[in-house]
Amino acid sequence: MGHTSTPEFCTFHALRIKGFATVETLGEMTGSDAATVQLHLDGLAAAAHAQFREARSLWQLTPDGRAAYPAMLDADLDGADLVALAPLYSSYLELNTEFKTLCGDWQLRNGGVNDHTDAAYDAAVIARLVNLDGRAQPVLVATAGLLDRLASYGPRLASSISRLQSGESNMFTGVMCGSYHDAWMELHEDLILTQGIDRSAEGSF
Numbered sequence: 058m059g060h061t062s063t064p065e066f067c068t069f070h071a072l073r074i075k076g077f078a079t080v081e082t083l084g085e086m087t088g089s090d091a092a093t094v095q096l097h098l099d100g101l102a103a104a105a106h107a108q109f110r111e112a113r114s115l116w117q118l119t120p121d122g123r124a125a126y127p128a129m130l131d132a133d134l135d136g137a138d139l140v141a142l143a144p145l146y147s148s149y150l151e152l153n154t155e156f157k158t159l160c161g162d163w164q165l166r167n168g169g170v171n172d173h174t175d176a177a178y179d180a181a182v183i184a185r186l187v188n189l190d191g192r193a194q195p196v197l198v199a200t201a202g203l204l205d206r207l208a209s210y211g212p213r214l215a216s217s218i219s220r221l222q223s224g225e226s227n228m229f230t231g232v233m234c235g236s237y238h239d240a241w242m243e244l245h246e247d248l249i250l251t252q253g254i255d256r257s258a259e260g261s262f
Contacts, residue, residue: 060137062206064089066129068097069118070206072107073126074246077115085235086243088209130250139252142203146248148196152189156241159186163229173226183221186229186237190218200248207247213240 062070064087071086072078078086083094098116101107106122109115118126163182165171173179194211201208217237221228230238249256 059201059203059205059207060134062133062204064093065097065100066133067206068094069101069106069122069126069129070133070247070250072098072101072116072118073123073250074243077110077113077117079115082233082235083116085213086209087206134251138203142200142248142252145196145200145203146252149193149245149248152193152196153241153245155189159189160230160238179226183218183229186221187218190214190237197244204251207244210240210244210247 067087068083068089071083074086075082080091080094080098083089083098084091087094089097098107098109101118101122102109104122104125105119106125107116108119110117159182162185163171163179166175166178171178193214197207197211197214201211213235214237217228217235217240221237227234228236230236233239248254249259
């Protein structure tokens with residue numbers, strides 16, 4: 058079993074990753090039901106660490122919440138084996154380079170926007186994504202073996218592929234819809250925050 062996080066921290070951490078999020082999105086990220094996530098958010102709001110934006114029905118951290126986050130993260134990671142996480146992150150970055158190319162191929166074709174009318178072309182790009190996911194899943198299993206809170210990413214990515222193969226084209230690169238891209242980028246941010254990496258210095262996205 059990997060290093061365990063409290064459910065309350067998982068909600069706090071997920072909100073830090075997303076910036077803005079619904080209760081449902083945070084539930085998908087943390088594996089908690091909506092009622093439990095709401096309780097966590099209410100606690101964060103009582104501590105002035107989170108606020109609800111009624112106009113957009115989204116939660117976000119307050120400046121105080123963002124300021125409190127580093128110490129909360131340090132406490133969460135006490136005893137975790139971050140040294141063992143580093144080579145797994147290197148494997149992720151190699152796959153990330155390939156994934157960015159795939160996203161471009163999905164969105165663009167022959168110098169223009171891919172209108173997804175060519176089923177054979179789309180199927181070929183999806184097949185390449187399936188191949189990439191097959192190589193990513195063992196890496197994700199290994200990361201979850203170090204940190205329990207990373208365990209949701211593998212199943213979420215697999216679910217996005219299943220929906221994509223069933224015809225939901227937004228499940229590849231759609232934004233804020235639970236797409237493969239959403240989960241993949243959240244994983245990247247999670248790994249960066251967990252390891253204290255400066256994204257701009259690393260030059261990755």
